[in-house]
Amino acid sequence: MAARARLVAFLIGMASFLSIVAAGQIRPLPSGGQLPSGLFVHSIASMIRTDRNATTKASSDFGRIVEAAPEAVLHPATPADIAALIRFSASSKAPFPVAPRGQGHSARGQSLAPGGVVVDMRALGRGHRRINVSAGAGYVDAGGEQLWIDVLRATLEHGLAPRAWTDYLRLTVGGTLSNAGIGGQAFRHGPQIANVRELDVVTGTGELVTCSREESSDLFFAVLGGLGQFGVITRARIALEPAPKRARWVRLAYTDVTVFTGDQELLISKKASEAGFDYVEGQVQLNRTLIDGPESTPFFSGADINRLAGLVSRSGSGAIYFIEAAMYYDEATASSVDQKLEAVLEQLSFTPGFVFTKDVTYVQFLDRVRVEEEVLRSVGVWDVPHPWLNLFIPRSRIIGFDTGVLKGILGGTNPVGVILMYPMNTNKWDDRMTAVTPQTEEDVFYAVSLLRSAVAVGDVERLERENEAVLAFCTREAIRCKQYLPHYTSEDGWRRHFGTKWERIAELKAKYDPQTIMAPGQRIFQSSIASA
Ligand SMILES: Cc1cc2nc3c(=O)[nH]c(=O)nc-3n(C[C@H](O)[C@H](O)[C@H](O)COP(=O)(O)OP(=O)(O)OC[C@H]3O[C@@H](n4cnc5c(N)ncnc54)[C@H](O)[C@@H]3O)c2cc1C
Ligand SMILES: *[C@@H]1O[C@H](CO)[C@@H](O)[C@H](O)[C@H]1NC(C)=O
Ligand SMILES: *[C@@H]1O[C@H](CO)[C@@H](O)[C@H](O)[C@H]1NC(C)=O
Numbered sequence: 001m002a003a004r005a006r007l008v009a010f011l012i013g014m015a016s017f018l019s020i021v022a023a024g025q026i027r028p029l030p031s032g033g034q035l036p037s038g039l040f041v042h043s044i045a046s047m048i049r050t051d052r053n054a055t056t057k058a059s060s061d062f063g064r065i066v067e068a069a070p071e072a073v074l075h076p077a078t079p080a081d082i083a084a085l086i087r088f089s090a091s092s093k094a095p096f097p098v099a100p101r102g103q104g105h106s107a108r109g110q111s112l113a114p115g116g117v118v119v120d121m122r123a124l125g126r127g128h129r130r131i132n133v134s135a136g137a138g139y140v141d142a143g144g145e146q147l148w149i150d151v152l153r154a155t156l157e158h159g160l161a162p163r164a165w166t167d168y169l170r171l172t173v174g175g176t177l178s179n180a181g182i183g184g185q186a187f188r189h190g191p192q193i194a195n196v197r198e199l200d201v202v203t204g205t206g207e208l209v210t211c212s213r214e215e216s217s218d219l220f221f222a223v224l225g226g227l228g229q230f231g232v233i234t235r236a237r238i239a240l241e242p243a244p245k246r247a248r249w250v251r252l253a254y255t256d257v258t259v260f261t262g263d264q265e266l267l268i269s270k271k272a273s274e275a276g277f278d279y280v281e282g283q284v285q286l287n288r289t290l291i292d293g294p295e296s297t298p299f300f301s302g303a304d305i306n307r308l309a310g311l312v313s314r315s316g317s318g319a320i321y322f323i324e325a326a327m328y329y330d331e332a333t334a335s336s337v338d339q340k341l342e343a344v345l346e347q348l349s350f351t352p353g354f355v356f357t358k359d360v361t362y363v364q365f366l367d368r369v370r371v372e373e374e375v376l377r378s379v380g381v382w383d384v385p386h387p388w389l390n391l392f393i394p395r396s397r398i399i400g401f402d403t404g405v406l407k408g409i410l411g412g413t414n415p416v417g418v419i420l421m422y423p424m425n426t427n428k429w430d431d432r433m434t435a436v437t438p439q440t441e442e443d444v445f446y447a448v449s450l451l452r453s454a455v456a457v458g459d460v461e462r463l464e465r466e467n468e469a470v471l472a473f474c475t476r477e478a479i480r481c482k483q484y485l486p487h488y489t490s491e492d493g494w495r496r497h498f499g500t501k502w503e504r505i506a507e508l509k510a511k512y513d514p515q516t517i518m519a520p521g522q523r524i525f526q527s528s529i530a531s532a
């Protein structure tokens with residue numbers, strides 16, 4: 001049978017590959033083929049590890065839901081090493097899967113390569129810094145393996161910084177650009193993928209290509225939000241702006257979702273030239289005691305918490321909403337920031353008296369989740385399963401979603417974790433990129449992130465059932481929601497996810513990864529290996 005023959009061929013191919021690696025020398029394949037690019041394979045042999053220590057580390061991710069071991073892990077020293085590995089697989093008779101792994105902070109096994117080779121991207125930056133700032137031209141060239149926190153530190157040395165951020169900075173450049181990279185600056189600057197000028201990509205055929213909006217633009221647009229399907233990002237040129245020094249960081253409490261979203265939408269409609277916030281997000285707290293969440297510790301005093309508890313009990317549903325926002329400033333604007341903040345707050349309708357303000361450095365603000373990470377680690381609830389669900393919801397359906405999901409399916413629960421809810425402007429997303437937004441004509445959509453942790457026996461199953469119910473609700477109510485950090489188990493699911501983009505994406509896949517070896521953990525394209 002064809003499938004069986006393919007499997008056997010694959011296993012022989014893999015075994016021969018590994019024996020070559022182990023022996024550190026080049027031999028003809030037992031299947032009769034000559035080793036393509038044998039010299040390169042020889043050069044990367046010493047960078048491949050097949051021991052359990054190495055493969056176990058690459059067998060799971062932050063989600064701790066999916067587990068699958070690779071046959072080997074490549075620790076590349078240069079992008080050319082990655083190209084050599086991919087060329088070897090792509091041109092062999094029995095190609096094997098290859099998955100770049102950044103921090104492995106995916107939730108559902110997206111960076112795994114069962115039966116294949118995981119590329120430990122972080123090895124690229126080891127020993128030398130792959131971050132080059134071009135201050136005059138206003139950009140930074142960062143290796144795909146670099147952490148955003150390190151990009152921040154390097155650019156700050158020049159008084160500059162990227163404009164668009166994720167909430168958490170211990171993620172790699174290549175990892176977030178393969179999704180979109182969203183956060184509270186996206187309403188103004190778009191997601192991180194909208195702030196990239198140029199990329200170096202090792203494609204699924206092992207070619208090293210420099211691409212941009214002008215040059216090899218089909219690859220450029222494919223890779224941004226491309227879920228690792230078309231190649232490996234080894235360098236990204238990211239736009240910079242003058243870095244502010246400090247941030248006024250505020251939380252505003254609401255009991256009414258309509259008032260909450262109304263204020264959020266007012267804030268994201270403001271131009272950079274108007275008085276407004278530079279960062280706008282939001283959170284929902286469903287029936288919380290407000291003492292149990294570590295994320296509350298840095299913001300609220302004991303007295304605040306008592307007042308908030310009173311607010312919760314007055315809110316009929318038990319749910320309260322917070323706008324989280326920040327206004328940046330520096331020495332030159334320090335004297336006017338209070339006035340500017342006051343002017344914005346006057347336009348908003350949060351519950352009177354429920355404004356909480358902190359004043360922090362820009363880095364403290366951007367790196368704020370680090371503090372939460374430390375708290376969670378210290379009480380042992382960081383390395384637990386994370387059955388996260390992230391959705392983009394069209395603006396017109398967000399109140400219905402709130403009623404049916406937050407006050408319905410999840411109503412009255414006390415989840416461990418956070419629920420984020422904030423709007424973004426559709427026109428800041430470039431639809432030529434692979435990243436997907438709700439396919440409607442609406443100019444605003446919401447990100448709703450159910451970032452919940454499983455801390456007790458049975459939590460994973462319960463939270464997954466709730467996730468299923470949430471997705472079923474959207475389908476039943478015909479809410480055109482899209483998953484962010486998407487996960488589907490069938491091709492049909494992916495077709496619906498990509499919608500009108502599907503045909504194009506399939507074409508680009510055939511062009512840049514014809515053997516379907518790249519990032520199999522996304523489970524989008526069935527490779528001949530997987531179907532065997
Ligand atoms: C605590 C926490 C907070 C988060 N906050 C946010 C947030 O605010 N906003 C947001 O947008 N996301 C957020 N995320 C999600 C995060 O952006 C994604 O999970 C991202 O994929 C993680 O990056 P990583 O470097 O760990 O990638 P990995 O998990 O290692 O990889 C993700 C996918 O990209 C592929 N990949 C990795 N590197 C490359 C590369 N160089 N080139 C091509 N493909 C590559 C992998 O094969 C895999 O398919 C958060 C995640 C965590 C754990
Ligand atoms: C694997 O890890 C163990 C424990 O940390 C260590 O003793 C051992 O030498 C490691 N093996 C390899 C091959 O690195
Ligand atoms: C940074 O510059 C050095 C020296 O020009 C170059 O070798 C390196 O590839 C650059 N790194 C990145 C990520 O652009």
Ligand SMILES: *[C@@H]1O[C@H](CO)[C@@H](O)[C@H](O)[C@H]1NC(C)=O
Pocket residue numbers: 287316317318411412413414
């Ligand atoms: C909130 O939680 C408490 C205890 O966890 C429960 O008794 C109460 O009914 C919940 N409230 C709502 C509105 O579901």
